[in-house]
Amino acid sequence: xxxxxxxxxxxxxxxxxxxxxxxxxxxxxxxxxxxxxxxxxxxxxxxxxxxxxxxxxxxxxxxxxxxxxxxxxxxxxxxxxxxxxxxxxxxxxxxxxxxxxxxxxxxxxxxxxxxxxxxxxxxxxxxxxxxxxxxxxxxxxxxxxxxxxxxxxxxxxxxxxxxxxxxxxxxxxxxxxxxxxxxxxxxxxxxxxxxxxxxxxxxxxxxxxxxxxxxxxxxxxxxxxxxxxxxxxxxxxxxxxxxxxxxxxxxxxxxxxxxxxxxxxxxxxxxxxxxxxxxxxxxxxxxxxxxxxxxxxxxxxxxxxxxxxxxxxxxxxxxxxxxxxxxxxxxxxxxxxxxxxxxxxxxxxxxxxxxxxxxxxxxxxxxxxxxxxxxxxxxxxxxxxxxxxxxxxxxxxxxxxxxxxxxxxxxxxxxxxxxxxxxxxxxxxxxxxxxxxxxxxxxxxxxxxxxxxxxxxxxxxxxxxxxxxxxxxxxxxxxxxxxxxxxxxxxxxxxxxxxxxxxxxxxxxxxxxxxxxxxxxxxxxxxxxxxxxxxxxxxxxxxxxxxxxxxxxxxxxxxxxxxxx
Numbered sequence: 001x002x003x004x005x006x007x008x009x010x011x012x013x014x015x016x017x018x019x020x021x022x023x024x025x026x027x028x029x030x031x032x033x034x035x036x037x038x039x040x041x042x043x044x045x046x047x048x049x050x051x052x053x054x055x056x057x058x059x060x061x062x063x064x065x066x067x068x069x070x071x072x073x074x075x076x077x078x079x080x081x082x083x084x085x086x087x088x089x090x091x092x093x094x095x096x097x098x099x100x101x102x103x104x105x106x107x108x109x110x111x112x113x114x115x116x117x118x119x120x121x122x123x124x125x126x127x128x129x130x131x132x133x134x135x136x137x138x139x140x141x142x143x144x145x146x147x148x149x150x151x152x153x154x155x156x157x158x159x160x161x162x163x164x165x166x167x168x169x170x171x172x173x174x175x176x177x178x179x180x181x182x183x184x185x186x187x188x189x190x191x192x193x194x195x196x197x198x199x200x201x202x203x204x205x206x207x208x209x210x211x212x213x214x215x216x217x218x219x220x221x222x223x224x225x226x227x228x229x230x231x232x233x234x235x236x237x238x239x240x241x242x243x244x245x246x247x248x249x250x251x252x253x254x255x256x257x258x259x260x261x262x263x264x265x266x267x268x269x270x271x272x273x274x275x276x277x278x279x280x281x282x283x284x285x286x287x288x289x290x291x292x293x294x295x296x297x298x299x300x301x302x303x304x305x306x307x308x309x310x311x312x313x314x315x316x317x318x319x320x321x322x323x324x325x326x327x328x329x330x331x332x333x334x335x336x337x338x339x340x341x342x343x344x345x346x347x348x349x350x351x352x353x354x355x356x357x358x359x360x361x362x363x364x365x366x367x368x369x370x371x372x373x374x375x376x377x378x379x380x381x382x383x384x385x386x387x388x389x390x391x392x393x394x395x396x397x398x399x400x401x402x403x404x405x406x407x408x409x410x411x412x413x414x415x416x417x418x419x420x421x422x423x424x425x426x427x428x429x430x431x432x433x434x435x436x437x438x439x440x441x442x443x444x445x446x447x448x449x450x451x452x453x454x455x456x457x458x459x460x461x462x463x464x465x466x467x468x469x470x471x472x473x474x475x476x477x478x479x480x481x482x483x484x485x486x487x488x489x490x491x492x493x494x495x496x497x498x499x500x501x502x503x504x505x506x507x508x509x510x511x512x513x514x515x516x517x518x519x520x521x522x523x524x525x526x527x528x529x530x531x532x533x534x535x536x537x538x539x540x541x542x543x544x545x546x547x548x549x550x551x552x553x554x555x556x557x558x559x560x561x562x563x564x565x
Contacts, residue, residue: 071188087112095142216422306547
């Protein structure tokens with residue numbers, strides 16, 4: 001940690017300062033929290049009324065001001081209460097990143113109910129599972145989700161059903177409301193009274209389910225408020241180090257949200273934009289040219305996206321069309337961020353754009369280890385250092401702490417760790433020890449205090465007794481100019497136990513043989529890490545909605561095809 005940054009942290013967290021910390025006991029756990037943080041997400045939302053006529057939400061030609069949004073959230077919260085929804089009830093949201101997603105989320109939390117974002121990529125059976133598992137008392141969905149599960153939703157949800165973007169209103173059965181009609185009937189009003197505390201439950205976010213049935217991570221108001229405070233703190237540290245003072249009337253920041261809101265990264269982008277008075281712009285789906293048009297016309301100052309989309313953006317010659325003041329910050333996450341992307345940001349924007357990466361999971365309420373700005377340029381292979389109040393350990397299989405430089409499982413603790421899994425006490429007991437969450441990720445800490453995530457615990461390839469970490473091999477192959485995307489997996493081998501296999505997408509028009517890529521890797525890594533098998537794939541690698549490669553699916557495909565190492 002550099003001296004200026006140390007000094008900034010000391011100054012900003014000193015007694016009486018906005019980011020002062022204090023120790024509190026939460027459900028028997030000692031946590032270090034922000035002393036002056038808003039108590040609940042409702043308190044956060046109430047403060048956004050001050051942004052008045054500034055633009056809050058933009059979707060295509062739809063624009064909503066903060067004042068309009070504040071009144072609409074209050075009206076929807078009153079409507080849900082009149083329909084029997086109260087504190088602790090679960091309200092599902094299943095739709096694309098439309099403005100009504102944002103309104104539904106805030107109305108639910110301000111009512112004291114629990115928001116349950118549902119993965120818009122899920123099939124009908126997967127949506128049914130989450131609806132039943134969470135015991136939804138209300139569901140707001142778009143027409144695509146309605147067409148996917150409408151009839152079953154009527155059977156499963158004993159409460160209000162609201163459908164947006166539905167053109168054929170006659171197709172909606174009695175009791176199912178159109179969002180647009182309901183919105184036009186609602187009168188703007190303040191929030192209904194509710195008794196809320198910091199550690200009341202706020203969200204149930206389902207894990208990606210890459211290794212089995214999704215589990216609902218039970219988040220609290222404190223979890224999400226801590227996330228907002230950490231984001232604000234990073235900005236304050238950067239300003240302190242730079243010696244800058246914010247102008248009295250700064251221009252409104254603007255954010256392009258590419259992550260889906262049902263993902264913790266997207267949800268974080270949603271509520272931090274609202275909390276900070278940013279203009280939040282969304283798209284129907286990812287389109288590179290449309291995204292660049294939005295970056296320019298809406299004067300986007302920050303965006304975040306998964307590494308595959310970031311690579312597309314950096315490859316585009318149209319980035320030269322952006323005005324100098326656009327895009328001051330780019331964050332990436334949802335999957336491992338290859339170091340070459342960070343170097344490309346530095347080169348492409350001549351260091352005027354500040355990159356950010358955060359290591360986090362659904363269970364850690366987004367980033368719990370953070371790397372930003374100059375630190376990220378200096379350490380592009382690291383996920384950074386712990387956020388304020390967060391504790392991180394690297395442990396062996398028995399839970400014993402390991403020394404710096406030694407790879408072990410990463411455990412985290414702090415005010416942003418969720419309150420276990422919804423209705424799954426056995427899974428909670430397996431994944432949490434005295435508040436410490438077992439991430440399932442392998443990592444090490446270097447002597448300077450930076451953390452490096454090397455692989456998922458279950459994805460390590462063990463070749464002849466040697467551990468091969470897929471992140472390292474993937475990052476190396478992505479340095480090859482012909483490689484657009486790659487996933488490294490293990491294949492069974494009777495001699496070595498497992499062999500290293502790389503599944504590769506080449507760039508359009510590029511050529512490379514398996515031998516080319518093996519020699520390229522051998523020149524940079526130990527011989528046992530070099531892929532024995534290189535498979536070229538025309539179709540994109542199978543990924544979750546949040547960018548993680550479905551390696552289990554790849555292994556199944558390769559096994560079905562009868563490919564041997």
